[in-house]
Amino acid sequence: MxxxxxxxxxxxxxxxxxxxxxxxxxxxxxxxxxxxxxxxxxxxxxxxxxxxxxxxxxxxxxxxxxxxxxxxxxxxxxxxxxxxxxxxxxxxxxxxxxxxxxxxxxxxxxxxxxxxxxxxxxxxxxxxxxxxxxxxxxxxxxxxxxxxxxxxxxxxxxxxxxxxxxxxxxxxxxxxxxxxxxxxxxxxxxxxxxxxxxxxxxxxxxxxxxxxxxxxxxxxxxxxxxxxxxxxxxxxxxxxxxxxxxxxxxxxxxxxxxxxxxxxxxxxxxxxxxxxxxDGEGATKFLEVQVLGAAAVEDARKIAKSICGSSLVKTALYGEDANWGRILAAAGYSGAEFIPDQVEIYLGHVLVAKEGQGVHFSEVEAKEVLSKKDVLIKLLLQEGQAQATAWGCDLTHDYVTINGDYRT
Missing domain, CATH: 3.60.70.12 (L-amino peptidase D-ALA esterase/amidase)
Structure with missing residues (x-):
């Protein structure tokens, strides 16, 4: 305690x-x-x-x-x-x-x-x-x-x-x-x-x-x-x-x-x-990305931050679209070392991809996860014991409105 x-x-x-x-x-x-x-x-x-x-x-x-x-x-x-x-x-x-x-x-x-x-x-x-x-x-x-x-x-x-x-x-x-x-x-x-x-x-x-x-x-x-x-x-x-x-x-x-x-x-x-x-500008959802089982902490950090920072992931989150491909793609360009064919991806408790490929999942359950204020995305790399967590938010129309006239 x-x-x-x-x-x-x-x-x-x-x-x-x-x-x-x-x-x-x-x-x-x-x-x-x-x-x-x-x-x-x-x-x-x-x-x-x-x-x-x-x-x-x-x-x-x-x-x-x-x-x-x-x-x-x-x-x-x-x-x-x-x-x-x-x-x-x-x-x-x-x-x-x-x-x-x-x-x-x-x-x-x-x-x-x-x-x-x-x-x-x-x-x-x-x-x-x-x-x-x-x-x-x-x-x-x-x-x-x-x-x-x-x-x-x-x-x-x-x-x-x-x-x-x-x-x-x-x-x-x-x-x-x-x-x-x-x-x-x-x-x-x-x-x-x-x-x-x-x-x-x-x-x-x-x-x-x-x-x-x-x-x-x-x-x-x-x-x-x-x-x-x-x-x-x-x-x-x-x-x-x-x-x-x-x-x-x-x-x-x-x-x-x-x-x-x-x-x-x-x-x-x-x-x-x-x-x-x-409190991200215009945000309607809080995003937490957990990357588990990485070979090195720095790789886990790179992947978690890349997913949180992806405009496509953030807009899919706003639209409550279970587009897991965007998540895997963001991991892939993060600069981290990992084997894509070993990755499992979860939206909340819903498994949406395994061994680098999509699996059959309930769109209704995934939509229910994404409709919540707090959303968890979890990746299991299955390469080691290192892990990292990043935080972000969705990208909305209001973000553009706020920043379109920020100076004036």
């Missing part, structure tokens, strides 16, 4: 963290659009970033600020990506760090900066910095635990763009010397593809963990969570996942507790990744 459990509190659930979100009119007049997360003490800090060669200005600055493995605040805005605008973009990202440092009384180099929204439009710096000032006043207030939870919720609201649902989580682990907490929030709905997408993830913990160990933990967790999500095949310029560990619990984990903390950390990352897939 797990020694950890889900709790309320969001990104500010761990000791020594405060967070809030405010309305700064970055793009819209009545939307939470500036989020601020603050640690009472300097924290061990790490991150992972998009593999897109085109990188947003705040991302470049944040990578620089993480070089010493220390940070004390994270600030993010929605409504504008602050990407691909040249020198003004670098200046705007730095201005966000400077203003945050000024109002919190810390060094600008200890501020991590993120933005999300439209690419190629200069950031309205004055609006954002006014929002940072407002957020800092809320963080400084003495408030009840319920109000702290609400403020954390507002922070999660403030990083949303086309998201229709807030993505946040918190949990705690009982240890020999007390409780350790983990808090998180994320955003993502479109421009989501393996190797990160338009997703921002922020994670906090009051555990005492050195940056080097925290970086390895994050890297491993991301490979089986955020990097296994695809909505539309596009990888963004802005995405990042950042972690702060401030040690305010005073607890250093022993090996057994570290293993449990690691499981909790992975569970949070996978929950947020699944939340992103469920």
């Amino acid at each position: 797990d020694k950890w459990s889900w709790i309320e509190g969001g990104i500010a659930a761990p000791r020594g963290f405060r967070a809030t979100g405010v309305k700064a009119e970055v793009k819209y007049p009545d939307k939470y659009d500036v989020a601020l997360v603050y640690s009472e003490v300097p924290a061990q800090a790490v991150g992972v970033f998009t593999r897109n060669k085109v990188k947003a200005h705040p991302l470049i600055l944040t990578k620089k600020h993480l070089q010493n493995g220390i940070a004390q605040a994270m600030v993010a805005n929605s409504g504008n990506a602050n990407a691909c605008v040249g020198k003004p973009g670098d200046e705007a990202a730095w201005a966000m760090a400077v203003k945050t440092a000024e109002v919190l009384g810390i060094a600008p180099e200890d501020v991590l900066v993120a933005s999300t929204g439209v690419i190629g439009v200069e950031l309205p710096v004055e609006s954002v910095t006014r929002g940072i000032e407002k957020a800092s006043l809320e963080i400084a207030e003495k408030i009840s635990p319920e109000e702290m939870t609400q403020n954390s919720h507002q922070a999660a609201l403030a990083i949303m763009t086309t998201d229709t649902a807030v993505k946040e989580a918190a949990c705690e682990l009982s240890t020999e010397h007390g409780v350790i907490r983990l808090g998180a929030m994320a955003k993502g709905s479109g421009m989501i593809h393996p190797n990160m997408g338009t997703m921002l993830g922020f994670i906090t913990t009051d555990a005492a963990i050195p940056a080097a160990e925290l970086q390895e933990l994050l890297r491993e967790a991301v490979e089986d969570s955020f990097n296994m999500v695809t909505v539309d095949g596009d990888t963004s310029t802005n995405d990042m996942v950042l972690v702060l560990a401030n040690g305010k619990s005073g607890i250093t984990l022993n090996p057994e507790e570290w293993a449990e903390f690691r499981r909790m950390f992975w569970a949070v990352c996978q929950k947020l990744a699944q939340d992103i897939a469920r």
Whole structure:
């Protein structure tokens, strides 16, 4: 049985963290659009970033600020990506760090900066910095635990763009010397593809963990969570996942507790990744693809992601069409090594292909599986013990509508 459990509190659930979100009119007049997360003490800090060669200005600055493995605040805005605008973009990202440092009384180099929204439009710096000032006043207030939870919720609201649902989580682990907490929030709905997408993830913990160990933990967790999500095949310029560990619990984990903390950390990352897939732009269905019996984990990952990312699989899912050939074809061009003539394919519990060929199955049963909100596709490769799971969604008319006029 797990020694950890889900709790309320969001990104500010761990000791020594405060967070809030405010309305700064970055793009819209009545939307939470500036989020601020603050640690009472300097924290061990790490991150992972998009593999897109085109990188947003705040991302470049944040990578620089993480070089010493220390940070004390994270600030993010929605409504504008602050990407691909040249020198003004670098200046705007730095201005966000400077203003945050000024109002919190810390060094600008200890501020991590993120933005999300439209690419190629200069950031309205004055609006954002006014929002940072407002957020800092809320963080400084003495408030009840319920109000702290609400403020954390507002922070999660403030990083949303086309998201229709807030993505946040918190949990705690009982240890020999007390409780350790983990808090998180994320955003993502479109421009989501393996190797990160338009997703921002922020994670906090009051555990005492050195940056080097925290970086390895994050890297491993991301490979089986955020990097296994695809909505539309596009990888963004802005995405990042950042972690702060401030040690305010005073607890250093022993090996057994570290293993449990690691499981909790992975569970949070996978929950947020699944939340992103469920909230895919225009989506009506959540897709989970399990690939079992692969010779190597990387082959299983390639196949699972390829199937989740296939436009033909996604449209068939939307149309509730048991077109298993598209699934096998997507596995075939994934770049993975496997023997097609050994593959079994299931839609839910319904076997639709065996030994690389179609079998007689009930179209009615298959339709019933595909008509559900959550759909499972499972492939058995029968070559080894490795496995992987990817998550995605269907591709609908609404996706085109949302993205047809996103900029305007």
